[in-house]
Amino acid sequence: MRPIFPAPLQALLDRLYTEAVRTDPGLRQAARDRGLSHDGQPDFYAAMAKAAMPVTPDFGALLSILIRITGARHVVEFGTSFGLSTLCIAAALRENGGGRIVTTEFLPEKASRARAHFVEAGLDDLIELRVGDARETLARDLPDPVDLLLLDAAKDAYGDVLRLVEKRFRSGSLVVSDRADLDGDDGGRAADYLATIRDPANGYRMAEIATSALGLRFSHDLAVRL
Numbered sequence: 001m002r003p004i005f006p007a008p009l010q011a012l013l014d015r016l017y018t019e020a021v022r023t024d025p026g027l028r029q030a031a032r033d034r035g036l037s038h039d040g041q042p043d044f045y046a047a048m049a050k051a052a053m054p055v056t057p058d059f060g061a062l063l064s065i066l067i068r069i070t071g072a073r074h075v076v077e078f079g080t081s082f083g084l085s086t087l088c089i090a091a092a093l094r095e096n097g098g099g100r101i102v103t104t105e106f107l108p109e110k111a112s113r114a115r116a117h118f119v120e121a122g123l124d125d126l127i128e129l130r131v132g133d134a135r136e137t138l139a140r141d142l143p144d145p146v147d148l149l150l151l152d153a154a155k156d157a158y159g160d161v162l163r164l165v166e167k168r169f170r171s172g173s174l175v176v177s178d179r180a181d182l183d184g185d186d187g188g189r190a191a192d193y194l195a196t197i198r199d200p201a202n203g204y205r206m207a208e209i210a211t212s213a214l215g216l217r218f219s220h221d222l223a224v225r226l
Contacts, residue, residue: 004061005091009121013060016084016117020052021214027051039154040189049109052082055152055178056218058211060088066148066174066222067092073099074143078134078161079153079178080105083114089150090123100143101127104134106153138164145170151177151193158193166225173225175204179218197223 005013031037031047038044055063067075067089073096075089080103093099105111111131118124130137135157146168151158158177166175175197177190197204206223 004057004064005088009087009091009123012117012121013057013084013087016052016082017054017057020054020082020084024051024053040156045106045154049107052084054081054084056211056213058213059178059218059220060085062209062211063150063176064088064092066176068095070147070172070174071096072147072174073097074146075099075101075148075150076138076142076146076165077101077103077150077152078138078157079103079151080114080129081110081152083117085150085152086114086127087117087121087123089148090118090121090126093126094123099126102130102138102142103127104130104132104137104153106131106133135160135164142168144168146173148174148176151175155179155190155193158190159196162193162196169225171225175206175221175223175225177221179220194221197221200226 004010027048027050031044034047036044036047063085077086080086086101086103089101093101105114108131111129115129118127138161142165146165149165151161162175196202197206203226204223205226206221209220209222211218211220
């Protein structure tokens with residue numbers, strides 16, 4: 001990973017990405033062998049409990065840059081996992097002078113790993129981690145306004161989470177999503193979300209972008225609230 005963040009955080013991220021490259025493919029293959037190929041299946045996340053499933057390093061860098069150039073102070077994240085994207089965002093919030101990221105994780109064991117990483121990075125004071133179904137944990141006590149929403153978890157919940165959080169958007173708030181169009185075999189499950197952000201009549205303007213890692217291409221969506 002190219003150096004982007006302060007040295008201690010960069011070292012932590014490098015370590016976590018190296019671990020993910022080493023372990024995630026085997027865990028994903030083991031899940032596939034059990035017939036679990038995507039996050040729309042009820043047992044998929046339990047099968048991937050030991051997998052980091054991180055955003056690509058370039059996407060993490062993009063998140064940090066978006067926070068910096070917009071001066072964002074309040075962020076909501078759907079899908080913590082081991083907290084790599086959360087760390088990228090929190091580091092940028094620190095550089096902006098402070099703020100708060102509310103992030104959500106379904107599995108308690110993953111939340112525990114993420115919390116340890118937040119403390120190790122010295123960014124835990126900026127992060128509120130909520131454990132459980134995001135459609136419940138994000139139904140209360142959100143910052144106002146929300147400057148950026150990151151969607152990186154179960155694709156069929158993207159639309160529900162957007163509808164919860166967009167009540168707190170301002171003009172210029174950003175929505176960033178990871179692989180809403182396709183993730184393994186579950187393409188189409190975020191169709192309602194994509195239909196919302198792709199239609200300017202719904203108050204959004206969006207662009208599709210891509211990053212790459214390990215020779216693979218990963219698609220993302222970036223939308224701004226008008």
